[in-house]
Amino acid sequence: MFYREAGDFKTSYREDSQTFPIKFDRWRFWAVLALAYGVVPIFINDYWANAVFVPFLIYSIAAIGLNILVGYAGQVSLGTGGFMAVGAYACYKLMTAFPEVSIFVHVLLAGGVTAAVGVLFGLPSLRIKGFYLAVATLAAQFFLVWLFNKVPWFYNYSASGQITAPSRQVIGFFVTGAQTTAVSKYLFCLVMLTIVAVLARNLTRGTVGRKWMAIRDMDIAAEIIGVNPLTTKMTAFMVSSFFIGIAGALFFAVYLGAAEVGEAFGIQKSFLILFMVIIGGLGSIFGSFAGAAFLVLLPVLLKNVLVGSLGWPTDLAAHIELMIVGGLIVVFLIAEPHGLAQLWRLTKEKLRLWPFPH
């Protein structure tokens, strides 16, 4: 009914290889984009921005980054928190060292610094795979957090050991610091997410993406058809860390405003983002969004329902909430191990034929 492919003819390879080959999908994509850019900023307030939208956007960026590494290139990483910390501290150092340069540039540069660090910690992936690589990246996580704690240069010798984002503007609107408004935070993160999503989509549909997936699915065969494992894995680490670095920079500068490395970028952050990628769907850009939405929105929703509607005490609700989220993760993974993206794909296939399945 909704997904009619019949009559939707493609006459060029360009049309055939577009991101949303079905007309209905394309319409819906533009509708969502219009909603995100046109409607949400009108209604957004501080609560919605801080509790829902900004963390969702930032975690989506991080999840896309990690999905490129784990979902597309098949290299397991538990160092996401550490790499986000690199992005955050790089952004902080750049913001304080070059106050006159736009924060937009700083965030991108922070991504670049993280990319370099990611490549460095990605080198073990040439020799080790799977769980062993996960442990090696875990080392990166602990090392980076330790480094940012122990070397005062990184936090500009501040007494508290914290980093605090100074006020910065983008085209006249404050996006960091105390004077920021919900709208400007939201839009800044949204623009970043849009850029990241488009880049990720372009990379994964072309040659680079095929190399990544070839290495993921069967590295020996990939090598025999001419994929250089060294450069392929390193580009995966580079691109992934670039995005994660951007997410880290935004998380610190826009969302938190002030951060302490162990608290903001500890191992639990690595796991959180890995869960997003797994629940959302490995090897799917949409899955990154879905996973981030699931893990950001569900706790907020549950809290509102339990405390707001049912009037439970806050501490009880907080514990129940953890149990429900945990239970739902298990249920979802049993129902569909390939994540929400696969669930969505199956729904679409059903909808194509609905209401006449035969």
Added chain:
Amino acid sequence: MNAKSAGHTTADGRKIGGVLMEMKNITLRFGGVTAIKDISFDIREGEIRAIIGPNGAGKSSMLNVISGFYVPTEGEVWFKGYKRGPMKPYQVARLGIARTFQNIALFDGMSVLDNIMTGRLTMMKSGLLSQALWIGNAEKEEHAHREKVEKIIDFLEIQNIRKTPVGRLPYGLKKRVELARALAAEPKLLLLDEPMAGMNVEEKEDMSRFVLDVNDEFGTTIALIEHDMGVVMDLSDRVVVMDYGKKIGDGTPDEVRNNQDVIDAYLGVAHD
């Protein structure tokens, strides 16, 4: 048929050229096990060369030496008139050698089309940045290669499954997709490791036809390992027979068929 001349034409009108690849005294050892013992043979341009032998004879090891996956312990591999030093497998691919595997090595998570497109990776030149922004060369290149790949899809008659994930395909089609992926690289030398293993008669006939068509239409040199004697004798121009890592026969199918050593290896020898 004089095998020593620089080139000749077969009975069915195909051109066989000079030597494309030459294996000189290849020995391959894994620790104490000698998989290949002092084997020499050549592969000529445009021919279909079969390697046969009983189980464990070292055929697959030989193919792995040709494809650069194993580096021979002793001996030299000459390709296009140059001696080939130790190389990484991906460098061999860039020389123009493509292969299929005995137990299919496709990328299960990708569609048929993407799998075949990976065969052209070595020819794609656009950089990371232009691909990320999908401007300039990246898109043009993608579509140019897509056109070539579509020709191969037509050639192997797999148009209807081009968007299907490979993991969902039946065995026979997977083999065909793997052949398509190898062909997409436009190889000088195509190595087929048991292309008909586990197929029924009909699928074998299809596959044989494709192998012959590939050789005929693109002039691709083919080296193949196969167990089905009927197929080997019908398809190949020359056959190498191996047993226990040694070469026991080399020549046209007729010569090999009448070679006493080969008969002994396949049928056994009477011990008295």
